[in-house]
Amino acid sequence: MIAASNRGLPPSSAGSVAAYLTYWLENVAVHHLRENTHTRYTACVHRYLVPGLGKKKLAKLTAKDVRTWLNQLRTICQCCARGIDARRDQPRCCAAGRCCRKLLSPPTLTYIHSVLKSALEHAVCEEEIPRNVARNVRTGTPRPRRFEPLTADEARQFLAATGGHRLHALFELALHTGLRKGELLGLRWEDLNLDAGTAAIRRTLQRTNAGGLTTLPIKTRASERRIALPARCLQSLKLHREQQQREREAAGTAWQDSGHVFTTVQGGPIDPTNLTRAFITLLRKAGLRRIRFHDLRHSTATLLLEQGVELVVIKELLGHAHIGVTATVYAHVRLRLQRNAIDTLSTALSSGGITETASSDGDEPPPCTVLVR
Incomplete structure (x- = not known):
């Protein structure tokens, strides 16, 4: 002692x-x-x-x-x-x-x-x-989990399959903004400004053992953010609001006024498990391979990177706490973009030489052709 x-x-x-x-x-x-x-x-x-x-x-x-x-x-x-x-x-x-x-x-x-x-x-x-x-004690850094995002063609094919679905606006919003499942289901109409074209991400919907379906605040401060909505999503959300109003009138006194953007036919919050089932059914309808719902988020980031969008913009859109998280998760995409850039440079240099045609004001040496190997 x-x-x-x-x-x-x-x-x-x-x-x-x-x-x-x-x-x-x-x-x-x-x-x-x-x-x-x-x-x-x-x-x-x-x-x-x-x-x-x-x-x-x-x-x-x-x-x-x-x-x-x-x-x-x-x-x-x-x-x-x-x-x-x-x-x-x-x-x-x-x-x-x-x-x-x-x-x-x-x-x-x-x-x-x-x-x-x-x-x-x-x-x-x-x-x-x-x-x-x-x-x-060091356990070693595990390899990041592999995911299979949708290609641009597959994304278009998936959106076409969701055309007649009552939650078409949700799937379109997920693929255009990369919002998490809980963030999509936790959206309220008060969080949307359809005139300004923005959405405030403040809460998430989760199922807990004690409270069942519960709306909770966003986990981190970085995840609480305001994002811009594309014109295509704005149009879908306006049509979805009209459809929800018709469902409210049809339900009558049985309507549950939860205030959520995406609800059941009776107005209650959607169980995340039921959304996953609907998502898998739509994948099968579109003839696509089976992926996780979270892979729609990965698809958004991957497609944005391939379009040349800066990493910091993607980090703000996804709500990552640090840009290092974004860079690590999508390192394979950046490597592919680097390879494409190097191949482009190699093609430019494979012609045998580059001719410099810049004008000279007398202080610089005259232009010449330099052989690059």
Whole structure:
């Protein structure tokens, strides 16, 4: 105890990692995280952190302990570790005598590590421990998730398929502005200025375990933004408003006045899952490959980059906190544009020479032809 006191550790740090993680989830994280994020954190703690590190003393946890645990977690089949296969009607992994090697992906490992770092960082702030040992462990940077954005031809084909759909204005707005699913469903008519052609992105619609469909403020300040709307979207929104008015009259007293731009036939908010189902149906109708709804956002950014729009403009439109996020996510597009630019230069130089025809005022050397190899 004297040695621990000399190291600056308070007496309360003698508890286990599991006890502190439980305290952190119930008294700290619950007040600083959104409900869905807190649910994911809780699942991560009970599924991975407590079984792996829960019995260790918080004050005696070292970077070596964290690294050893992460290395084991990286090689353990999750069917075996969590008993998933034993609960199946027909076992096909460990219970059947053959391991399927269902390993955690690098992004999942990075996420688990980040949850541990967040918890230990708060322990440092409360002077439970002198330093965050998880920060001394590197999990490596996972490769960004690959996505397959729509090409210009595919985008036109998709918009043609949505022509008669009651949510045509939503899909057109998604493909022209790159708004997220929750941002589209959270739009209210008060957020739109159809005369000025702008939209204020202030809120998002999410489904939570406690409140069901809930409208929440935008997560970050960078995401709260005002964007310009193209003339095509303005026309679609005006037609959509007229259609919504006809649906209101048809519903009568059953109409739910939620104020949202995109609603159900009864006026209530649209469940994000139902929107995904409608999106997949339209992809099938258009004869396109199956992609995620979020890939419409990637399609917007990719098409803008290919049209030569500056990265900072795309960053403001998408609501990224830093331009580095935009540059990292769409690095493959920028590389393709660089290759096209280099090929253009190579074509210009492959003619055998470039003739300089600039006029001279006497101070410069006379123009000449220079052979470029």
